[in-house]
Amino acid sequence: MAELLRMRGIVKEFPGVRALDGVDLEVRAGEVHCLLGQNGAGKSTLIKILAGVHRPDQGEIVFQGEPISPANPHQALRLGFATIYQELDLVDGLSVAENIFLGHEHARFGFTRRGHAARAATEVLSKLGHPEIRPTTEVGRLPAAAKQVVSMARALSHDARLIVMDEPSAALAHDEVANLFRIIGELTEQGVAVVYISHRLEEIREIGDRVTVLKDGRTVAVGLPADTPTGELVSLMTGRTMEYVFPPRGAGPPGEEVLRVEDLTGPGVSFSVRAGEIVGLAGLVGSGRSEILQAVYGARRPHGRVHFEGRPLRRSGPQHAVRLGMGLAPEERKSQALLLDQSVTANITLGSLPEFARFGWLDRARERAEADRLTDALGIRPADPERPIKTLSGGNQQKAVLARWLLGSRKLLLLDEPTRGVDVGARAELYAVIRQLADQGIGVLLVSSEVPEVLGLADRVLVIREGELIHEGAATDLDEHAVLDMIMEGSARA
Ligand SMILES: Nc1ncnc2c1ncn2[C@@H]1O[C@H](COP(=O)(O)OP(=O)(O)OP(=O)(O)O)[C@@H](O)[C@H]1O
Ligand SMILES: [Mg+2]
Known part of the structure; x- marks a missing residue:
């Protein structure tokens, strides 16, 4: 040629x-x-x-x-x-x-x-x-x-x-x-x-x-x-040889039920997420995984019932969900407004301002410290939180938007394709942050199209196919082939 x-x-x-x-x-x-x-x-x-x-x-x-x-x-x-x-x-x-x-x-x-x-x-x-x-x-x-x-x-x-x-x-x-x-x-x-x-x-x-x-x-x-x-x-x-590094799973048993849903997006879509637990949703794009996250969050009308911290959720809607302590990092992060001319810090703290304004004024020092900690933990480069976000590479902007959702004290995190656009090295850092949040007692519901990621990071895996929940089990009991078979063919392998 x-x-x-x-x-x-x-x-x-x-x-x-x-x-x-x-x-x-x-x-x-x-x-x-x-x-x-x-x-x-x-x-x-x-x-x-x-x-x-x-x-x-x-x-x-x-x-x-x-x-x-x-x-x-x-x-x-x-x-x-x-x-x-x-x-x-x-x-x-x-x-x-x-x-x-x-x-x-x-x-x-x-x-x-x-x-x-x-x-x-x-x-x-x-x-x-x-x-x-x-x-x-x-x-x-x-x-x-x-x-x-x-x-x-x-x-x-x-x-x-x-x-x-x-x-x-x-x-x-x-x-x-x-x-x-x-x-x-x-x-x-x-x-x-x-x-x-x-x-x-x-x-x-x-x-x-x-x-x-x-x-x-x-x-x-x-x-x-x-x-x-x-x-x-x-x-x-x-410069490293490892491809994926998953953090060790939580040692103790998971805590109380943070979330329980019944027939959430259709008959049989019933499951729970406990404090300290990462639950992974595996399935093809379009199989209904994102809809599940959105229904929990109230961004779409649930078909069935949602219980949060033991109580039925009567009102639904994202604002209510945020007040209760949920956070949804949606799949289409690119379309979420970045404040292009503003700093990395301002972009990270955008979602949680009420948190820092609790006493009627913005606690700039705390805001800055938290943003610094996440910039560091996620390996956002260059590590200068004051830099305008538009000067960061695409993947680093992506990490900053994600950091928005990892900030603050939430009880349930709904993460849709968190590693999209993030390079293989930085993924390990992101996995560690998600596990740390779980170890602090947060429940995590995670959607990822990459099966090894679901298996490596989650404690429990739910397999979704054409809107139905076709399998639920411990991540350690599954391998990639078994999950792929299920999401493609719908058959659980013995
Ligand atoms: N307009 C700009 N002003 C200042 N720095 C910039 C600008 N555009 C890019 N940079 C910097 O140049 C470096 C390379 O960025 P680039 O966007 O080319 O990375 P990339 O390889 O495409 O990364 P990604 O996988 O995240 O998309 C980064 O350090 C970035 O912060
Ligand atoms: Mg790029």
Whole structure:
């Protein structure tokens, strides 16, 4: 395969941070080139240089044998680079079609007629398996997953030679990821190169051809084969050899029942969570796990009954739930407003202000101390709580939003996909924090699509399939295959 792109010695500094410190990348036509690295390693910064969003301080970019320097996103598109960004960059007030063809060359000629644009938009969206997304819908009204599809449609509509995808799967459901992989296959067959960023190593195995690993703004491995053993990749990324480290389970028996539900989202969905216990919900995306969390929290109407601390919950609704001591960290954290210009501390303490204002004023010192403790415990980088959150990498922003929910004195935590977007190294830290909270007597109900995570972290596992609770048991009595069999086939293995 011919070399399409070469980036060499790329340096990029932001005030106080050397984000890239001499990075090399080399991409061939028709390959899927994966970019791996911990949160903050410099992946998004590197691809933003290619996309003309940032100018490099040093280094060279050679594309099809010619030196280039994309000065702005428009130029990058003209050169043949399309990018699907980690943080969505659609214009909420414009329609789907307008977003897709925003900045298109041919939009200026002949293409301005609405009918054409709508037809062309429908064509790309159908190709992506989403003919139901209407070109005239205002983008702001779409759910997060649909926005991701529109963003992808926009990248595909440019006939690019190289498409960069920065964690595209983080907002997609299981079957949509399969669809994305099919499209990637079609693109590469036509000779298009795909640069693919993901923290899910199994995805890299599935579609990757080669892998480049970044660590602290430097390239530590260029163009390794995608079947390089996981342990090797992880140690290149982190300097450690362990992939997942789960904290030891609680020693004593769990405490009182914090939560008991009966027929919660449907007949038979009945279970309890005790103080000090982590209960994991395993199941496919769309199997009803998130609905269970939302029904407990009152964000959706429960079908059956909810008992909290031994008493039936008469009123429902998130505000009431928060007052009782529940916290829900929802799956779509990206769509939760981050106060972009404000500090990490301000963003972490946003959810629990009443806690710090108990005596009528804000206890800034305590707020700061708590935020510091979580910044430290979750390994948020850079470890400067006063820094504006917009200058953090995507995964570190993610950790900060999650920290919001770990702060304060809650009795029941509902965590939906807490490790999404978080790198393999930082996961261990997050697991430790969740276990510590349980050890302090909090009940935790956890949803995760990663079965090893549910099995490693939870005390008890509930398996959900098509809205039904089909298995309940101790995590130590199950293995990954047994759980996968149940969530796929619905059969418990003897
Ligand atoms: N606009 C900015 N201003 C200041 N610092 C920035 C800015 N953008 C990124 N950084 C810093 O540059 C470093 C690299 O960030 P980058 O977003 O490239 O990481 P990443 O590898 O994409 O991580 P993640 O997996 O979390 O998305 C981080 O230390 C980050 O805080
Ligand atoms: Mg990133």
